[in-house]
Amino acid sequence: MNRIDRLTAILIQLQSKKVVKAAEIAERFGMSLRTVYRDVKALQEAGVPIGAEAGTGYYIVEGYHLPPVMFSQEEAAALLTGEKLMEQFSDHSGQKQFSNAMHKIRAVLRGSEKDFLESLEENIAILKPIPPQQEEFPNRFLTDVQQALGGQKVLRLEYFSHHSAETNQREVEPIGVFYSGNRWHLIAYCRLRKDYRDFRIDRIKKLSATTTVFKKSQHPSLQEYLKQQDKNPERPHLIKVRFSHHIARYISEQKYYYGLIAETREQDYIEMSFLTGHIEYFARWSLMFGNEMLIVESDALRQQMKEMIAQLHAHYL
Known part of the structure; x- marks a missing residue:
């Protein structure tokens, strides 16, 4: 450059x-x-x-702005791919907002980039099975949740609990959102239960932001919270493992089904971070890699692996 x-x-x-x-x-x-x-x-x-x-x-200094930014063809193609992903992996509110943003981006593109995107658009597709959405769940609250996160505003929810099969009212203080298992999740402090809870955003029937502001410093960050939940089998687990390069090339697709959220390539290994709510499920997948995989972070996974290996040893004796 x-x-x-x-x-x-x-x-x-x-x-x-x-x-x-x-x-x-x-x-x-x-x-x-x-x-x-x-x-x-x-x-x-x-x-x-x-x-x-x-x-x-x-x-x-406040008030200074650049003229409209120009994009290269490669950058425009990346944005188009992002739009296709948002259509499949966001809720209705996120899809709408990203579409609006793309219209503004297209407006500042040069003519050649616009022609390039038009010719490319029909040749990119994201195939993902989408379960039928029940009418009582609008699935359009992700943008509102993000606004509340940025402004530290208390949210009022009408939420359907799958465990109790009941709908109840909650007031919550949001601390973060994450995507796992084909669903968006909201981690928030529930004022009713006086504890942190994992709310699936697609199970929210109604949502409104209140004018009440809470102190962000009173809560852990999302990453801190997820690490704290590592030993709780009912909460999402943050797992870090290292694969040899030999094995890593064979799981290029599988890793996404097990909750991959980050990946770092080093000289001797590839370190991957996963978010999963099912330690046993993840452990059974991990068994096939033997000593080609090393657990870097997750005591719960280590313990689960030890128990399963002991059971296999006893079985084949």
């Missing part, structure tokens, strides 16, 4: 967040902090109003 392109990219990055650390810019472009300071100074000298907070980072 030449310097002009890098300066433009840095400017876009500065507009993407309220404050951007110099280390974030350095990591993104693989350069030294000294080069970051020099590039930011060049942007300031060019008239871009960039402020700095000691020990915090850089920010764009």
Whole structure:
């Protein structure tokens, strides 16, 4: 990347967040902090109003905006793919909002990129079985939940509990959402039960945001919460395992069915993070990999594996 392109990219990055650390810019472009300071100074000298907070980072002065951003064909194709994924993996509210955003993006594309997308659109499909949606569950609350998360607003739910087969009213303080098992889940502190609960968003019958604001600092982050639930068999489990490169290539599709949420490729292994509500189910899948898989994080999975291996040993004796 030449310097002009890098300066433009840095400017876009500065507009993407309220404050951007110099280390974030350095990591993104693989350069030294000294080069970051020099590039930011060049942007300031060019008239871009960039402020700095000691020990915090850089920010764009309120009111300054770039002209409409241009996209390459590759970036436009990636956005189109994202739109196709949102059509299948979001709820009705998310689909609508992403579609609106795509219309705005298409509006700033050059003519050649628009023609490229039109020719490409019919040749991309995301095939996913979608179970029939019952009328009493609108499945359109994901956007409202995200708004409440950003504003720390208490939510009022009318929720159907599959366990008790009953519908009840809840007031909850949301701490995060995640996608697992083909469903979106809301983790929130339930004021009725005085504990954290996992609500499937597609089982919410009615939802409204109240004007009550709660303190975010009173709750763990979503990642902290998920780690805390590792030993509870009724809650989602965060699992980290390492596969040898030899085995990893054979599970390129299977891993998504078991709740893959992150993947890191190292020289000697591939580390994968999964989110699952069924430790035994995950353990039975893991058994087939033998010593080609190493459990990095999840005491519950380790214990389950030990018990299953002992049962197999006793069986074949």
